Amino acid sequence: MKNRQVTTLVTGANSGMGKATAMDFAKSKAKVIMLCRNKQKGEAAQKDIIQESGNQDVHLHLCDFSKLDDVRQVGRIINEEYDFLDVVVNNAAIITTRRQETAEGYELQFGVNHLAPFLLTNLLLEKLKASAPARIINVSSGAHSFGKIDFSDLQTLNKRYRTFKVYGQSKLANILFTNELVRRLEGTGVTANSLHPGAVSTNLGIDRETGFGKTIVSMLKPFFKTPEKGAETAIYLATSPEVEGVTGKYFINKKPVETKGATKDEEVAKELWRISDELVGLNREEIVDSWGRFV
């Protein structure tokens, strides 16, 4: 329990579990920073959250995760405009059925689901450490078990584009990123955990441009959790005293669960970090400079 207001950040806060998480934080009187890519949808969600929670301290920043310059820019703004950062929920993600690329030419699911939160989190680390105890929550998925980190073809250029393999790779990357982050954060008071929310009825899998996938998602709705139920584990990890100091774990239904195979491989996690660092152009100067002195 801190004797000041807690500052929380949620990515993809306009929809599904991100919105439910931001709503919960707002209701608990935290300061809420919402990162969204679409101004109209972001403002509509911000309005809903302020109205329902009665908390005016809910702030919207636009950031498209398929553009690393947007991520750098929002990292700089957050470091400049907010005194503290106690919780980061890396929630935004996509599933795509065909190969597309980010502004930098990286495969879209790898870029949005892994590289963008990798960069954002690194840019915010000094602020988190200065606010410690602080918590990072990475929303992964059980789909990580379909994935393999294919270092010979991380961008899925040379093999058939199999949606769930590519999505699975990005969600496995979330867990490996969490594990390596934990090693690097030892002794700082900043914890990092990942989670699978279950099967949840959200907009995931619906093509935002064509609406493709809408019918199947609405057919599955009665069998899936609501976004509010789905967000419970992320909220638990962000707020519960029960997990104070707990780090490096993967949770399902608010319980730590053993992961297998590639998730445990320290060498894979280290190599993924090294390559991600190269791909996003991260370096020590940039992290330090990003804290108010970014050029």
Ligand SMILES: NC(=O)c1ccc[n+]([C@@H]2O[C@H](COP(=O)([O-])OP(=O)(O)OC[C@H]3O[C@@H](n4cnc5c(N)ncnc54)[C@H](OP(=O)(O)O)[C@@H]3O)[C@@H](O)[C@H]2O)c1
């Ligand atoms: N739903 C499930 O059954 C399930 C299962 C396992 C794991 N998950 C994980 O749960 C998390 C939340 O997903 P959800 O189910 O709540 O899906 P959702 O309703 O589709 O929400 C995804 C959020 O990510 C945002 N986003 C997508 N592309 C982006 C980009 N380029 N830049 C910035 N934001 C972007 C979306 O913004 P727009 O609205 O503007 O597109 C939206 O706010 C994801 O990490 C997902 O992998 C979900």
